[in-house]
Each structure stands twice: as C-alpha cells, then as structure tokens.
Amino acid sequence: METFRSFDRALDTFIAEYGYNGDIGDIEEKTNFIKDKFKASEIPVPRSIRRWYTEHILIERKTAFQICFAFQLDIVQTEDFMRRICLMRSFDYHNMEEIVYCFSLKHKINYCMAQEIISSMNMVKPDKFQAEVPVYTKFLENDIENINSVDELVKYLNENAEIFEYNNATAYHIIQTVWNDIAKPEGLAIRERRKLYKAFDDEDNAGKKSRKRAEDSVWEICLQILGLSGSYADSYYKERSLKSILKDNDLLHPLAENCFPDRDGLNKVLTGRHVSYERVRKLLILLVFYKFWVIKALNKNDYYSEQDENDLERCKSMINEMLMDAGYPTLYPGNPYDFIFLASMNTLFPLLSFRDIMREIYGQKSCVTTGYEA
Structure with missing residues (x-):
C-alpha cells in the first residue's frame, strides 16, 4: 500500500x-x-x-x-x-460544463468567466444512452478544437444539446464489442472454460453438491475472468457482488477497490445506462486485458507467455489505444488498479498471475490459501 x-x-x-x-x-x-x-x-x-x-x-x-x-x-x-x-x-467531451472548462483553459479565460458562459447555456446532463447514431468523443473533440470564440462555443453547445444527453459512447461501444467476443455462444469464455480454466474449487468439499450455475451468465463469466469461478465463491455467486471481499481488504488499495468491476456495472454498460467514468474505465481495462491473454492461451493451449516483450507491448498498446479513443487516461503505474494489470503482464503467466492476485485478495477475507500451480 x-x-x-x-x-x-x-x-x-x-x-x-x-x-x-x-x-x-x-x-x-x-x-x-x-x-x-x-x-x-x-x-x-x-x-x-x-x-x-x-x-x-x-x-x-x-x-x-x-x-x-x-x-x-x-x-x-x-x-x-x-x-x-x-x-x-x-475532459469529458460529452459534458457541456467540462467542454467550457476545456475551452476556457485553452484560451486563458478565467474561472469566473467560464461560470458565466455555463450559466448562459441550456445545460443537459448525461442519462441513458439511446442515440441511434452516436457522436463519438473524437468527433466532438475535433469540433471543439475548431471553435475560437465564446459566441461560437455557446451556439454550438445550444444547437447540439442532444449530443450531450449521453456520454462514454466510445467506451460503451468498445466494452459491448469486447464483451460479445467473450460471452457469445462458443465465445472466448466458454472455450477457455472447456479447454483450460481451472475452477476455484474447495477440494476439501469435493463431494459436496455445488450450486447449479449457468456457465454463460454475466456474473459467472465475470467470476471466471477474475479467476473466482468455482465452489469457493458459491456465496458470492448468489450475492452477485464481491464488495464484502474487496472493502477494507489489506491487499487491495482503496483507490483500486473503488468502482472495481462488478456485475451491476457491467449490466448497466451493456444496456446503455449511465455509470461513473471510473467504473467504465476499469471495466474496459479488465475486459481488454482478458481478451488479449485468453486468445494467446487458447491459440497455444497454454497460459505460458514466455515473457515475450512484444506481447507485453502489444497488450499495453491495445489497452492504451482503446482508453485514448474513449477519452480516458492511459495505463499509469502510479494508479493502484492499473498497477495490478501492468505487474501481471510482466510475468510468465499474465492471466494466471492476475487471477492469483484476485485469489489472494479473496483469501485475505476468507482464510483461503489457494492459487494456480503453473
């Protein structure tokens, strides 16, 4: 810590x-x-x-x-x-107030004047994403870049108010696309489960009847990605949440625990409902990280990565490119959530290393000492 x-x-x-x-x-x-x-x-x-x-x-x-x-x-x-x-x-370019801040800082307009500009507009706050043809962050950023006066800015924002009724359009599209690759029938998750995944099972209770679970449910796939799908996590499968494990956990920094990916956040993104920036960014990182390394594992029939620097850089570049496209900051080692993934990438078994971290976090609260044997 x-x-x-x-x-x-x-x-x-x-x-x-x-x-x-x-x-x-x-x-x-x-x-x-x-x-x-x-x-x-x-x-x-x-x-x-x-x-x-x-x-x-x-x-x-x-x-x-x-x-x-x-x-x-x-x-x-x-x-x-x-x-x-x-x-x-x-800056969130789907947030009218933050666009004004961006414009003002760029043109050396002081805070008081920025507030006056904001008060002169018909402010719209993001809600559920319903646009048939969304306007993505990059297009908005380019539009704002070409505006050079306050009058132009106010006119543009007022005349295009419907654009600002939603945000995170690019990030939502990325997450929904990646999730489809993971969760569709015969997608990455089901293929990994049948071919490679080692369940997080309580071997001491091997004969105990386990809870019936749909292997293609949103929450079951989430647990699989985290390495927690198995009999140990039966109670958390029912609760649909890991909050009791993550909260005040000595092995997880509070900034990493905040908005940690969960079923509720993923469901809201998949159905276009508004969630915080932090929830979206963390979901995007997790899903792209999983997709990259599970494809590697399935192709080789092995989680071993040979610590290939090219793979490491490709994974980082893929995540960073999608973060930048969505208007989010790239991976930063000083961010404790990002660090989990950056550290996992620098091992011989990136996906298993990440899951070992998650199992250690689980064990800290549940007195379970189990991990992958590579």
Whole structure:
C-alpha cells in the first residue's frame, strides 16, 4: 500500500512544481498557499482543503478543475494534473460544463468567466444512452478544437444539446464489442472454460453438491475472468457482488477497490445506462486485458507467455489505444488498479498471475490459501 501516493502526497509534488517553497510537512503553510491561489483567481475556496491533508480525502472533479484554473494551467498541464495527481480522466467531451472548462483553459479565460458562459447555456446532463447514431468523443473533440470564440462555443453547445444527453459512447461501444467476443455462444469464455480454466474449487468439499450455475451468465463469466469461478465463491455467486471481499481488504488499495468491476456495472454498460467514468474505465481495462491473454492461451493451449516483450507491448498498446479513443487516461503505474494489470503482464503467466492476485485478495477475507500451480 505504501507504494502508491495518496492524493495529498501527490498534491505536494504538484504545488512544489508550481511555486511552493515552504516546508512540505507544514499543513497550515501548504493550505494557505493553495487558498491564496484560489483567492488570487477569484475562485471560491474549498472548505475541505485542510482535510485533504489531515484526513487524506479525495476531491471531486469540479474541485480538480478549479485547482487547474487557480494555478492557471494550460490544456497539457491540466491533462497531466488530472491523470498523474488526481488519477482521473481529463475532459469529458460529452459534458457541456467540462467542454467550457476545456475551452476556457485553452484560451486563458478565467474561472469566473467560464461560470458565466455555463450559466448562459441550456445545460443537459448525461442519462441513458439511446442515440441511434452516436457522436463519438473524437468527433466532438475535433469540433471543439475548431471553435475560437465564446459566441461560437455557446451556439454550438445550444444547437447540439442532444449530443450531450449521453456520454462514454466510445467506451460503451468498445466494452459491448469486447464483451460479445467473450460471452457469445462458443465465445472466448466458454472455450477457455472447456479447454483450460481451472475452477476455484474447495477440494476439501469435493463431494459436496455445488450450486447449479449457468456457465454463460454475466456474473459467472465475470467470476471466471477474475479467476473466482468455482465452489469457493458459491456465496458470492448468489450475492452477485464481491464488495464484502474487496472493502477494507489489506491487499487491495482503496483507490483500486473503488468502482472495481462488478456485475451491476457491467449490466448497466451493456444496456446503455449511465455509470461513473471510473467504473467504465476499469471495466474496459479488465475486459481488454482478458481478451488479449485468453486468445494467446487458447491459440497455444497454454497460459505460458514466455515473457515475450512484444506481447507485453502489444497488450499495453491495445489497452492504451482503446482508453485514448474513449477519452480516458492511459495505463499509469502510479494508479493502484492499473498497477495490478501492468505487474501481471510482466510475468510468465499474465492471466494466471492476475487471477492469483484476485485469489489472494479473496483469501485475505476468507482464510483461503489457494492459487494456480503453473
């Protein structure tokens, strides 16, 4: 856990890069420095700044953007701040408010003026994805890039309000496509189950009647991807959730546990319902990672990867390309969720290594000590 920075420690690095010369251990001095930046930019000062340090609380996206305005960051600096310090995506081009922030930071418009622009628009918030012909993030990004005045921006946003009734269109399309490859009849999951998958079974109760489970159900396939499909996880199959295993688990960082892929989130994405950015990003990483390595395993009839650097780079590139297409930050070793996958890729058995991590996390709460024997 100590390997990963909390937000306040990452913020220390940031303020040191942007003018703070005081004692990095002095909370009062750091808090006042940040407050002064907000006041100088005429931005309401967040009440919780001190708690960022004393209670290690996370900040909301709006507060993150306010920091970017307060420190007068440009677009590139903002994207770096969101990815490296906040572990968030940068701008959501299906969110009208965030488009205004993007435009304002690019054109050096201050926060107060940005708020005036927002108040002049007919704001639309994302809901269920229902567009017959979706407008994807890249197209919106290109449109915004070619707008050069506030009047043009307001006109464009008001005249195209229906585009902003949904978000994550690209990510949803990627996840739905990858899931179909995994879960369809004779898809990757069923082929792996019949050919290679070693069930997460309680050998001490081998004769015990196990719960009848549909091997092609959404939750059963989720458990299989995680390496938890088997008799050990019978109770979690019924609950349709792993929250009791993941929450406050000493082997899983809280930032990795937050929005960890689950049946509810996957079902909502598959049916076009709105979920948080973090849930979508983590689902995308998990499913693309699984698809890449299970295809390799099925082709070779073996999970062994020979630690091929080309495969490692191809897997990373595939995930990163899809993340970028969807407007999400690429894999980052400082993100504890991303680290699980990056570490697994750097082993001889990437998919089994990932599943061993999941089984160890399970065992931490369930007193089970079992893993794959490679």
